[in-house]
Amino acid sequence: MSHTLRAGVIGAGVFGGHHARQYARLPGVTLAAVLDPHLERARALAEPLGGQAFTDLDAFLAAVDVVTVASPAGFHAGQALAALAAGKPVYVEKPIAVSLEEAGAVQAAGRAAGLAVACGHQERVLFKVIGLFGIPEQPLRLEALRHGPPSERSLDVSVVLDLMVHDLDLALALSAAEPVTVEGEGSVAASGTWDTARAEVAFDDGFTAVFDVSRQASARRRAMRVVYPSGEVEIDFLTRAFRNTTPHPLNADFADTPAAQDTLAASIQAFLQAARGEAAAPLVGAADGARALDLALAVEWALAG
Template sequence: MAESLRGGVIGAGVFGGYHARQYARLPGVVLSAVLDVDGDRAAAVAIPLGGRAFTDLAAFLDAVDVVTVASPASLHAEHALAALAVGKPVYIEKPIATSVADGERVRAAAAARGLVVACGHQERVQSRAMGLLDIPEPPLRLEALRHGPPSDRSRDVSAILDLMIHDIDLALAICAADPVTAEGEGRLSEDGVWDIARAEVGFEDGFTAIFDVSRQAPARKRTMRIVYPSGDVEIDFVARTLRNTTPFVLNADYAETPDGQDPLGASVAGFLAAVRGETARPIVTAEEAIRALDLALAVEQALADQG
C-alpha cells in the first residue's frame, strides 16, 4: 500500500460526512472518494475535502485503499463484502450487519484474505478513556438509558440495533460471562419498527443488564450506572460526567482527553493503525461486533415474543 492510504466512504449521510472528515484530517490517510446513490450528495461531502464523488461501486473501490461503510444498516454487509472481495480493509458503522449470518460472512471473508474489519462501537473509546474497561472486579448490575427525539435517520432498523447495541457492546466488554436470558417489552412505531424498548439480560455469572432506549423522547438523554461489589460508577454521556464510588481509579476528566474529545477519530485511527500493522487489532473487532449483534437480535426476539 502507498504511504498515504486512500480512504473511501460509502454513504454520504450524516455519519458518512463525519467519517469523510476523519480521513481528510488524520495523518497518513487522505479522503479519496465518497460513494452514494445520489451523486450530488456524494459530491457535497467529497469535493470540499479533496475527494471525488462516485455512484458506481466498482469504480469507487478502484479509487481507495481502505473503506468506511456508513450506508444504511441493511446494506452494511453487502457493501463490506464487496470491499473485502477486492482486498480492501473495512470499518463498518454499527451494526456490523442486520443478521448474525451476514456478520459471520463478513468476518469469514476478512479472515480468508487477512484483512482488517473494525466496527464503530465508539462508546468503547470513551470507556477506555475513563479506565472503565480496566476495572478488575466483576460487575453485578448495569442500567443503561439511551433516549433521543424522533429522527429520519436509521429507520431501516429498530432502536435496538440503532441505539441499544452501543450499551449491549459495553455490557459484553465489562462482563466476562455469557448472556443466558433476555426479556423485554417495547412499542412499535407506525412504520413497524421498535422505537421504544426496555430489556433485561441475565448473564451466567449473575450479572444483570437493563437497557432502556427510545427514539420518541422529548430530549436526548444517555446515562449508565454500573454496580460493583465495592461501589457504583455513574456516567452521563451527554453532560460527559462521571461519578465513581469504587476504590478503583477512573478518570473523571475523560472528556478532556484526546479519546474523550473525539471518540470517532480515535476509533478510525485505531482501524488505520491495525491496517498498517502498527497494532494487533482495531478497537472493536468483527467478532465482538457479531457478539453484540447476536444479543441485540435476541432482545428483538424477546420483544416480538412479548405479546
C-alpha cells in the same frame, strides 16, 4: 501500507459525512472517494474535501486503499464483503450486519483475507479513557439509559439496532460472562418498527444488565450505572457528572481528553493502525460486532414475543 492511505466512504448521509471529514483531516490518510447512488449527493460531500464522487462500486474500490461502510444497515454486509474481496480493509458502521449469517460472512472474509475489519462501536473509547476496562472485578449489575428525540436517521432498523446496540456492546465488553436470558418490552411508533425498548439480560455468572432506549423522547438523556462488589460507578454522559464509590482509580475528567472529545477520530485511527499492520486489531473487530448483533437480535426476539 506505510504510504498515505486513500480512504473511501460508502454512503453520503450523516454518518458518511462524519467519516469523510475525519479522513480529510487525520494524518497519514486522505479522502479519495465517496460512493452513493445519488451522484449529486456524493459530489456535495466528496469534492469540498478533495475526493471524487462515484456511483459504481467497482470503480470506487479501485480508487481507494481502505473503506468505510456508512450506508443503510441492510447494505453493510454486502458492501463490506465487496471491499474485502477487493483487498481493502473495511470499517463498518454499526450494526455490522442485520443477520448473524451476514455478520459471520464478513468475519470469515476478513479472517481469510488477513484484512482488518472494524465495527463502529466507538463508545468503547469512552470506557477505555475512563478506565472501566481496567477494573479487576466483574460487574454485578449495569443500567443503561439512552434517549433521544425523533429523527429521520436510521429508521431502516429498530431502536435496538440503532441505539441499544451501543450499550449491549459495552456490557459484553465489561463482563467475561455470557448472556443466557433476555426479557423485553417496547413500542412501535412512526418508523414502523421498535422505537422504544427496555430489555433485561441475565448472564451466566449472575450479572444483570438493563437497557432503556427511546428515539421518541422529548429530550436527550444518556447515563449509565455499573455496580461492582466493591462499589458503584455512575456516569451522566451529557452533563459529565461522575460518581465512583469503588476503590479503583478512574478518570472523572474523561470528558477533557482528546479521545473522549472525538471518539470517532480515535476509533478511525485505531482502524488505520490495524490496516497498516501497526496494531494487531482495531478497537472493535468483526467478532465484537457480531456478538453485539447476536444479543441485539435476541432483544428484538424478546420484544416480539
